[in-house]
Amino acid sequence: MTSSSPSQTPATGSRLALSTKLFYGFGSVAYGVKDNGFSYLLLIFYNQVVGLRAEVVGAAIMIALIFDAFLDPIVGQISDNWRSRWGRRHPFMYASALPVAVSYLLLWNPPHWSQGAIFVYLVVTAIIIRTFITFYEIPSSALSAELTQDYDQRTSLLSYRYFFAWWGGLTLNFLAYFLFLQPDATHKVGQLNPAGYARYGATAAVIIFVAILVSAAGTHSQIPKFRVPPIRRLKIAAMAREMIATWSNRSFLFLTIAGLCTSMATGLIASLNVYFNTFFWELSARQISIFTLGVFLSAILALIAAPVLSRRFGKRPSAMVVIVLAVCIGTTPIILRLMGLFPPNHSPILLPILIAQTIVSTGLSIIGSTLTASMIADVVEDSELRTGRRSEGLLFSASSLVQKTVSGVGIFASGMLLLAIHFPRKAEPGHVPPEVIQHLALVYLPTIFTLYGLALIFLMGYRITRASHQETLQRLAAEAEQLANPAA
Numbered sequence: 001m002t003s004s005s006p007s008q009t010p011a012t013g014s015r016l017a018l019s020t021k022l023f024y025g026f027g028s029v030a031y032g033v034k035d036n037g038f039s040y041l042l043l044i045f046y047n048q049v050v051g052l053r054a055e056v057v058g059a060a061i062m063i064a065l066i067f068d069a070f071l072d073p074i075v076g077q078i079s080d081n082w083r084s085r086w087g088r089r090h091p092f093m094y095a096s097a098l099p100v101a102v103s104y105l106l107l108w109n110p111p112h113w114s115q116g117a118i119f120v121y122l123v124v125t126a127i128i129i130r131t132f133i134t135f136y137e138i139p140s141s142a143l144s145a146e147l148t149q150d151y152d153q154r155t156s157l158l159s160y161r162y163f164f165a166w167w168g169g170l171t172l173n174f175l176a177y178f179l180f181l182q183p184d185a186t187h188k189v190g191q192l193n194p195a196g197y198a199r200y201g202a203t204a205a206v207i208i209f210v211a212i213l214v215s216a217a218g219t220h221s222q223i224p225k226f227r228v229p230p231i232r233r234l235k236i237a238a239m240a241r242e243m244i245a246t247w248s249n250r251s252f253l254f255l256t257i258a259g260l261c262t263s264m265a266t267g268l269i270a271s272l273n274v275y276f277n278t279f280f281w282e283l284s285a286r287q288i289s290i291f292t293l294g295v296f297l298s299a300i301l302a303l304i305a306a307p308v309l310s311r312r313f314g315k316r317p318s319a320m321v322v323i324v325l326a327v328c329i330g331t332t333p334i335i336l337r338l339m340g341l342f343p344p345n346h347s348p349i350l351l352p353i354l355i356a357q358t359i360v361s362t363g364l365s366i367i368g369s370t371l372t373a374s375m376i377a378d379v380v381e382d383s384e385l386r387t388g389r390r391s392e393g394l395l396f397s398a399s400s401l402v403q404k405t406v407s408g409v410g411i412f413a414s415g416m417l418l419l420a421i422h423f424p425r426k427a428e429p430g431h432v433p434p435e436v437i438q439h440l441a442l443v444y445l446p447t448i449f450t451l452y453g454l455a456l457i458f459l460m461g462y463r464i465t466r467a468s469h470q471e472t473l474q475r476l477a478a479e480a481e482q483l484a485n486p487a488a
Contacts, residue, residue: 016148016157020222024147025160027093027140027215029168030208034104034133036169037204038126039270041176041197042107043414044278046122048426049194050110056119058415064126065409068401072134073243076397079139080229080390087223088393089139089146093216096136101209103128108201136212141399142392143219144373145380146226149473151466155310155374159303162370166299168211170292176200178289189429190285191278229390246391247398252379254461259372259402261455262323264409265448266365269330271414272444275423276334280437281354282345282429294355295362302366310371315378316462319371322364323459327452330361334441373399378464381472417443 038061046057075092082088107125110118144157180203181196183189190196247253277283283291309318333354336342343350376399380392421439424432 021157021160023215023218025164027211028161028165029211031137032165032169033172033204033208036173040173040274043271044274045197048192054415054418058412060119060122061126062412063123064130067127068130072397072401075134075138076393079393087226089143090216092135092139096132097209097212099132101205105201105205108197138393138397141396145377145392151469152311154377156307158373159306159370162366163299163303170295172204174289174292177285181285245387246383246394249383251462251464254458255375256398258455258458261451263402265451267409268413278429279432287351291355294359297359298363301363306367306370315371315375319368320456320459322368326361326364333357338441378469382464385472
């Protein structure tokens with residue numbers, strides 16, 4: 001079995017420096033900005049502002065996601081087998097910064113073409129963005145398993161990653177609603193002002209570029225500490241067999257399927273969030289900006305709580321409990337409104353209630369995502385013990401695809417849902433027929449409950465615990481020592 005020498009193995013109990021966690025986490029600002037833009041703004045921009053049908057926008061993003069499904073594992077496998085003086089991950093991280101930023105800028109500045117041509121433009125631009133964010137996100141994600149092997153330190157490290165991803169995305173969303181998407185003489189509703197989206201795109205592109213370069217440079221000093229598996233020359237057929245063997249890990253399979261279910265639900269929630277805020281609750285852009293600002297507290301809550309829950313209760317039990325709580329709390333206002341038991345729109349207490357509910361439910365959701373990502377990191381050693389290979393990039397390529405499902409399937413499903421209930425294009429808040437608004441909620445709720453219910457069922461199949469992970473590390477260390485001292 002192939003393995004690194006003990007000197008190359010990160011200390012399982014050593015604590016990571018705060019600066020390492022901060023630099024590593026800060027890079028996820030780029031993904032947070034991109035994903036929040038796709039999830040919260042892209043559908044309403046191309047549907048209500050540009051004028052594409054909602055299902056067409058959803059189809060365009062879904063095409064890009066299908067392209068990703070083939071690209072992500074290839075990038076993961078290439079990253080695992082790359083060798084350079086900058087290590088296996090950093091060359092891809094540095095190279096991705098400028099292409100991601102430029103293509104994201106282009107997304108929010110579409111040309112004045114026909115509807116068919118705009119559809120092609122959206123598909124191509126989305127594919128380019130997803131391609132280059134893949135060349136950053138997968139190598140960057142894989143670093144979490146290389147920086148530490150400690151069960152709880154991984155949760156702490158990834159809590160910073162999710163913290164910065166949410167703060168980056170939320171900051172741009174807040175600026176979009178509070179500063180960029182403002183009414184003018186020809187656009188009474190700020191969310192429908194095209195000039196605001198152009199300003200948002202330019203600002204987001206700069207932040208994405210800076211975040212990637214700062215994170216790559218800030219973690220560059222850690223490269224000599226990473227394990228360097230032996231160079232392997234693989235043909236395509238052998239590479240495919242190895243990919244299948246790695247993905248056949250039982251815990252990984254169940255965790256990935258559960259992640260797909262939660263990501264589809266999260267994407268649906270994110271894509272329809274602006275529709276609920278604008279048409280269901282009839283909030284203004286300024287109110288939505290305050291609403292978004294409140295969610296910053298959710299990221300702080302998750303940053304603190306996720307490592308604590310991991311240490312005290314373990315990752316899988318904690319993840320399952322917070323998912324149940326997040327769903328129940330997140331859907332309560334809509335259910336109460338349908339029952340006639342919630343404050344009416346424009347009531348002075350409506351916004352504070354919604355903000356409080358969202359802070360708690362979103363915080364719980366981020367905790368669940370953090371714990372799930374940390375569970376994937378623990379699969380790395382379990383897979384290494386079974387296959388003899390370090391496959392961080394390949395394993396996290398599935399995690400990357402799961403994350404992208406948030407915006408891909410979420411937007412597609414949202415478009416189909418809006419089509420099914422005949423939601424009008426270029427609609428005005430307060431002028432959408434009440435039955436359409438009610439149908440939006442009645443289709444939305446059972447879909448969310450079904451997806452999260454399936455996720456909980458599949459999470460039961462994940463079997464790696466703190467004790468089993470520690471045992472795996474000990475067995476790997478023993479094998480590495482035997483290889484280093486064969487005569488012993």
